[in-house]
Amino acid sequence: MLHLNAIGKAKPFIKWVGGKSQLLQQLEKRLPPELYEEEFTYIEPFVGGGAMLFFMLQKFPNLKRVVINDINRNLTDAYKVIKQAPEGLIYRLKHKEQQYLSITTEEGRKDFYLDMRRRFNEDGLNKLDKTALLIFLNRTCFNGLYRENASGSFNVPFGRYANPTICNEGVINADSELLNRYDVQILNGDFKGTVKYLDASGLNFFYFDPPYRPLSKTSSFNSYVKEEFNDGSQRELAVFCRMLSKKDNIKWMLSNSDCSAKNPSDTFFEDIYSGFDIQRVYASRMINANASKRGKLTELLICNYDSKANEHIIESQLKIAL
Numbered sequence: 001m002l003h004l005n006a007i008g009k010a011k012p013f014i015k016w017v018g019g020k021s022q023l024l025q026q027l028e029k030r031l032p033p034e035l036y037e038e039e040f041t042y043i044e045p046f047v048g049g050g051a052m053l054f055f056m057l058q059k060f061p062n063l064k065r066v067v068i069n070d071i072n073r074n075l076t077d078a079y080k081v082i083k084q085a086p087e088g089l090i091y092r093l094k095h096k097e098q099q100y101l102s103i104t105t106e107e108g109r110k111d112f113y114l115d116m117r118r119r120f121n122e123d124g125l126n127k128l129d130k131t132a133l134l135i136f137l138n139r140t141c142f143n144g145l146y147r148e149n150a151s152g153s154f155n156v157p158f159g160r161y162a163n164p165t166i167c168n169e170g171v172i173n174a175d176s177e178l179l180n181r182y183d184v185q186i187l188n189g190d191f192k193g194t195v196k197y198l199d200a201s202g203l204n205f206f207y208f209d210p211p212y213r214p215l216s217k218t219s220s221f222n223s224y225v226k227e228e229f230n231d232g233s234q235r236e237l238a239v240f241c242r243m244l245s246k247k248d249n250i251k252w253m254l255s256n257s258d259c260s261a262k263n264p265s266d267t268f269f270e271d272i273y274s275g276f277d278i279q280r281v282y283a284s285r286m287i288n289a290n291a292s293k294r295g296k297l298t299e300l301l302i303c304n305y306d307s308k309a310n311e312h313i314i315e316s317q318l319k320i321a322l
C-alpha cells in the first residue's frame, strides 16, 4: 500500500524562549538585497527553535549551503533526529500522545509528566528517545519553556493544558524534508566555532540571535543551558561580528534587547556595536511570569550593511502579489 506522509508548513518543531516567529516580517524587510540576487551560505550560530532558519529555507531556493549551531546539545540532537529519523520520532510521539491523553485526571497527568522528566534527565538514552521526550516535555510543561538548573537538568514544572498536540506530524515531515533538501549541517558548541564554515569564495549571511541581555535583574530569561551568557559573552560576540565585517562577502544581522529604551544611560549595545546600522523593531514578548508585564517592547536589530536598502524589493514584491 502506498504510504503518504502528512506534510504541513515548515516551522519550529519546538517552542523556544526568544523564538522569532512574531518578528519574521520585520527581519525579512531588513535582509541584505544581495540575497535576492546570488547564491549564498546561510549560518545561524544561535539557532534555538529555528523560526528564522525555516523561513530562510522556504524563502531562498538559491541557498548554497546552510549551517546551524546551538550550545544546547539536546536541541541540536533534536535537529539531527528530525533530519535523519522523522518516522521513528513520529511513531514515539504518537504513542506518548495516546498515553498522555488517555489519562483523565490532572494529578495522573502530572505524575506521568514528572516520570518523563526524570527519564529525560537520566544518562544513556539514545538521541531518538531523548528527542521524543524533549518534544513531549516541551508540549506539556509550564509555558513551553526549556530551562536547565546548575547541574544541567531540565527542571521546568508541569503545565496545565486540556488537549495539547504532542505529535505534529505535518511540521516534523516538512522540517525534515527541508533539512535534507539543503543538507543542513548541524553543529553543537559555542557560536565562535561557526567561523570555520565560511564560504571563502562566495557570499555569506549570518543571523545572530543570542540570549538577550536582561533588561533588569529579574525580568529576563537567560537559562537555556547551565553556562550563562553574560556581558562578557555579549562583548565577545561583538568582537566576533567586527572580525567578520573585516572579511569580504560577509553580511550579518543580529537581534538583542533594547537596553537603552528602558534605561537611557545604559548604552551597552550602542557602544559595543558602534559604527554599525542599529534599528529598533517592535516585538511582543510572551515569556514573563507576570501576565500584566507581557506587552510590546522594542528590540534591537543590528546589521553590518544598510538595513533599509532592501525595503523597495519587498514593496515591489508585495505590489506584484496584489
Ligand SMILES: C[S@@+](CC[C@H](N)C(=O)[O-])C[C@H]1O[C@@H](n2cnc3c(N)ncnc32)[C@H](O)[C@@H]1O
Pocket: 016, 017, 018, 019, 020, 021, 045, 046, 047, 048, 049, 050, 051, 052, 069, 070, 071, 072, 189, 190, 191, 192, 209, 210, 211, 212, 224, 225, 229
Ligand atoms: C534567543 S535563543 C534563539 C532563539 C531562536 N532564534 C528562535 O527563533 O527560537 C538563543 C539560543 O542561544 C543558545 N546559546 C546560548 N549560549 C550560546 C553560545 N555560547 N553559543 C551558541 N549558542 C548559545 C541557547 O541555547 C539558545 O537556544
